[in-house]
């Protein structure tokens with residue numbers, strides 16, 4: 390199926406409150422242009438250099454989401470344009486984003502990444518660390534950061550019940566965050582293999598790559 394057809398088949402069944410991030414990492418501009426022509430405006434990348442190159446050449450009304458792990462020293466390259474940073478997994482990174490956002494005279498939207506999977510390779514805060522960060526932010530507000538919600542990745546497994554229970558955990562953490570930050574209204578969970586489940590469990594933003602663009606060659 391073409392990129393356009395895949396995209397439209399996903400959008401057709403998407404509830405209105407759920408945003409689709411088209412994950413275009415490793416894919417050439419031509420693929421993004423095809424999705425753009427079908428109306429897609431939110432693209433997700435996981436490397437700052439690749440995202441910046443695409444931002445420089447592709448239409449300016451695209452919203453670029455950083456979904457990968459961010460190296461502190463590279464924040465400055467995306468600060469002028471990034472629309473949402475999904476993978477904020479440490480306080481030091483929030484401080485650097487705040488600093489670079491100030492230099493660009495912007496307020497940058499961020500999601501805090503939670504560790505919900507069983508693998509220890511996946512990054513993110515646990516519940517106690519989330520509470521500590523939120524408390525820190527109350528004591529020392531970072532004026533150029535806006536906490537928009539949470540992001541998480543489930544374990545890579547066929548066990549649907551396990552994935553569902555990890556999504557439920559993330560949703561509970563999100564509900565708690567909303568008691569502290571009532572304006573945090575985005576829950577980024579669900580990828581090609583599990584986004585239907587994620588939406589059932591309360592996702593407001595799905596990050597879908599291979600189901601739109603086909604498998605990736607690294």
Ligand SMILES: *Cc1c(COP(=O)(O)O)cnc(C)c1O
Nearest residue numbers: 412456580581582596597598599
């Ligand atoms: C690559 C990636 C995705 C998309 O994965 P697919 O399985 O291709 O849909 C989603 N989220 C993150 C954080 C990713 O790195």
